[in-house]
Amino acid sequence: MRHSGWLKLYRNSKSFNNAQYEQDIYQQFNIGTVQMDSVQLRSFEPGLKEIYAQGILINDALSVASPGALVQAYAAEFKRRGGEFKQLKISHIQKRPSGWMVASQSAAENTSPIYCQQLVVAAGPWSKQLISQLKMRLPMLFERGGHREYVSAGAQALSVPIHDIDGSFVASPIANGLRISCGVELNSRSAGHSNTQLDLVEHSARQALNFADSASSQWQGARPTMPDSMPLIGATKQPGLWLNTGHQHIGFSTGPASAELLANLMVGDNHDLTTNCFAPSRFNL
Numbered sequence: 001m002r003h004s005g006w007l008k009l010y011r012n013s014k015s016f017n018n019a020q021y022e023q024d025i026y027q028q029f030n031i032g033t034v035q036m037d038s039v040q041l042r043s044f045e046p047g048l049k050e051i052y053a054q055g056i057l058i059n060d061a062l063s064v065a066s067p068g069a070l071v072q073a074y075a076a077e078f079k080r081r082g083g084e085f086k087q088l089k090i091s092h093i094q095k096r097p098s099g100w101m102v103a104s105q106s107a108a109e110n111t112s113p114i115y116c117q118q119l120v121v122a123a124g125p126w127s128k129q130l131i132s133q134l135k136m137r138l139p140m141l142f143e144r145g146g147h148r149e150y151v152s153a154g155a156q157a158l159s160v161p162i163h164d165i166d167g168s169f170v171a172s173p174i175a176n177g178l179r180i181s182c183g184v185e186l187n188s189r190s191a192g193h194s195n196t197q198l199d200l201v202e203h204s205a206r207q208a209l210n211f212a213d214s215a216s217s218q219w220q221g222a223r224p225t226m227p228d229s230m231p232l233i234g235a236t237k238q239p240g241l242w243l244n245t246g247h248q249h250i251g252f253s254t255g256p257a258s259a260e261l262l263a264n265l266m267v268g269d270n271h272d273l274t275t276n277c278f279a280p281s282r283f284n285l
């Protein structure tokens with residue numbers, strides 16, 4: 001993890017002024033920011049072309065150079081503390097007298113069912129379908145989107161992640177290059193992938209930065225989103241069945257805190273009323 005900060009960029013003063021409400025929020029919550037004009041931006045981030053009128057650096061934001069490596073580090077730490085992984089593509093969830101059973105029907109998976117007293121469904125965008133067999137209706141929507149990566153031949157194009165408000169893209173320096181990502185497309189989880197948004201943001205990003213002519217990789221996925229933009233963390237009406245899902249486009253960042261919150265709820269060690277706003281009961285689950 002890098003203490004890099006996060007730089008929001010505005011191509012003209014109108015869009016900067018339109019974001020005044022965000023600056024009010026930073027102030028209200030004592031979030032450290034530095035405002036920069038075009039000259040200061042040039043010296044702070046020399047890789048940027050001169051298309052920006054204003055920028056705001058959010059000092060306290062962290063970023064990661066390799067999300068995959070971070071998740072592997074979490075997994076290694078979990079094992080080091082005595083955790084155990086069992087991998088199974090779950091097709092069946094059944095209520096049993098003493099708890100729950102999960103099982104796979106896949107012929108390829110010669111694995112016995114797993115029995116447990118407490119079951120947490122934390123299957124991201126797949127959670128909706130997975131619990132539908134329990135007659136539970138998750139009003140989950142899917143924010144489709146993706147990113148492209150470009151290997152840097154020489155110096156990195158950027159030193160901090162940027163969010164170009166008018167160009168509608170995010171660009172982040174990663175381990176061996178640059179990653180750009182686009183906004184969201186509300187669609188079904190399994191809808192075919194479209195390159196339209198990624199093509200548009202690649203065009204915008206080239207107005208701001210120099211980077212390799214062609215992408216080394218592209219990835220698309222579905223972000224699990226609830227109608228009120230809040231995750232589902234907590235007990236359901238079914239005894240012993242818990243949910244931890246619906247983290248929309250920020251679950252990579254908020255997932256660890258959600259897991260801690262859920263663990264505290266499960267051992268009855270959480271009296272923080274703010275967790276009520278994440279309760280599955282708000283959707284009658």
Ligand SMILES: Cc1cc2nc3c(=O)[nH]c(=O)nc-3n(C[C@H](O)[C@H](O)[C@H](O)COP(=O)(O)OP(=O)(O)OC[C@H]3O[C@@H](n4cnc5c(N)ncnc54)[C@H](O)[C@@H]3O)c2cc1C
Pocket residue numbers: 088089090091122123124125126127130145146147181219220221222223224244245246247248249250251252253254255
């Ligand atoms: C393009 C894109 C960019 C994103 N960028 C960011 C970002 O910059 N910052 C950020 O914080 N978040 C980002 N996110 C969002 C983030 O990825 C999600 O919010 C997060 O992954 C949710 O975590 P999760 O553990 O709940 O679900 P997931 O990470 O989706 O994990 C669910 C797991 O359940 C498994 N699973 C599903 N069905 C079954 C089954 N039947 N049996 C067994 N296992 C099953 C899946 O294989 C998967 O491993 C992005 C998402 C996308 C798609």
